[in-house]
Amino acid sequence: MSKDNANSPAVVLKEVSKHFGSKKAVDQISFSIPQGSVTAILGPNGAGKTTAISMMLGLMDPKCGSVEVLGRSPKDLKVRRKIGAMLQEVSVMDQLKAREIINLIRGYYPHPMSMEEIMALTGLTPEDLNKMAVKMSGGQKRKLGFALALAGNPELLFFDEPTVGLDTSARRLFWKTVRSLAALGKTILFTTHYLQEADDIADRIILFKDGRVAADGSPAEIKNKLTTRSVSFVAEQDTQHITARLNQVPGVTGVHLEDGRMYISADNTDQVLAVIFREELPVRDVATDTGSLDEAFEQLTQVTEEAV
Numbered sequence: 001m002s003k004d005n006a007n008s009p010a011v012v013l014k015e016v017s018k019h020f021g022s023k024k025a026v027d028q029i030s031f032s033i034p035q036g037s038v039t040a041i042l043g044p045n046g047a048g049k050t051t052a053i054s055m056m057l058g059l060m061d062p063k064c065g066s067v068e069v070l071g072r073s074p075k076d077l078k079v080r081r082k083i084g085a086m087l088q089e090v091s092v093m094d095q096l097k098a099r100e101i102i103n104l105i106r107g108y109y110p111h112p113m114s115m116e117e118i119m120a121l122t123g124l125t126p127e128d129l130n131k132m133a134v135k136m137s138g139g140q141k142r143k144l145g146f147a148l149a150l151a152g153n154p155e156l157l158f159f160d161e162p163t164v165g166l167d168t169s170a171r172r173l174f175w176k177t178v179r180s181l182a183a184l185g186k187t188i189l190f191t192t193h194y195l196q197e198a199d200d201i202a203d204r205i206i207l208f209k210d211g212r213v214a215a216d217g218s219p220a221e222i223k224n225k226l227t228t229r230s231v232s233f234v235a236e237q238d239t240q241h242i243t244a245r246l247n248q249v250p251g252v253t254g255v256h257l258e259d260g261r262m263y264i265s266a267d268n269t270d271q272v273l274a275v276i277f278r279e280e281l282p283v284r285d286v287a288t289d290t291g292s293l294d295e296a297f298e299q300l301t302q303v304t305e306e307a308v
């Protein structure tokens with residue numbers, strides 16, 4: 001890490017927006033990524049993840065707001081030398097061998113990664129390296145894309161949906177490598193559709209929805225936020241009075257009756273329980289439930305896809 005950016009965050013976005021016609025692909029997004037962290041940008045199709053990454057890479061200009069990478073503009077050559085990226089589409093010089101392409105890219109950087117290290121980290125074999133890019137399979141091309149991201153031995157790495165098209169063992173190797181890169185102190189930012197992937201790998205998840213940050217926190221915090229909790233019970237009398245009273249409790253998001261039980265969804269179920277017991281509401285068989293995380297995430301995804 002050079003002296004001029006030793007204390008800067010790796011990435012800072014301030015009130016960044018990007019519109020395509022009337023579509024707000026990214027809408028007033030702000031966040032700061034500390035150096036040495038592993039961050040997942042999680043969200044469904046069309047949430048604005050790729051657009052945000054493109055602006056962090058200086059490939060696209062924001063309509064308004066500012067983007068700083070390692071304390072400078074992402075277009076600054078000093079910054080570009082310290083970042084590596086693997087985007088969804090790997091477009092390479094098809095008529096060259098993988099080894100030649102990697103060496104070409106290594107040649108642009110002052111302190112490139114050795115070919116041996118690139119092979120160990122990506123799983124590319126000597127046979128793969130001798131193949132022309134045009135003849136590589138989809139999964140081999142993704143590995144080549146990974147190799148090109150690593151070629152300059154960057155401090156900061158961006159991966160846009162990195163495991164799409166990789167088989168299970170290639171996927172496992174990829175995440176193992178990401179963990180070892182993180183252990184070396186590199187900053188890693190990746191996008192994914194999968195909560196599980198983000199939970200397994202990242203120490204922070206920024207959840208995108210409709211171009212905005214819907215949640216930002218540790219995987220535990222995000223899972224907590226996505227999961228709906230509820231208090232359920234059997235009402236012994238005057239259901240309407242109980243419903244009306246509990247609807248007034250701060251953080252209650254819904255009330256419904258199912259198979260004779262009343263369910264009160266709430267951000268803070270402790271508060272609902274406190275009201276029930278303090279006011280001695282006429283209920284029995286009180287229980288608290290945590291909704292399924294998969295269901296909650298699915299719901300979030302569906303809502304967004306309808307809106308795209």
Ligand SMILES: Nc1ncnc2c1ncn2[C@@H]1O[C@H](COP(=O)(O)OP(=O)(O)OP(=O)(O)O)[C@@H](O)[C@H]1O
Nearest residue numbers: 020023025043044045046047048049050051052308
């Ligand atoms: N070049 C473009 N021209 C017009 N609209 C665009 C362009 N790029 C992106 N969009 C729109 O902006 C929105 C956000 O797209 P973006 O690719 O950033 O989402 P994403 O979260 O990366 O999605 P995915 O997971 O499908 O890759 C979408 O509605 C998309 O159609």
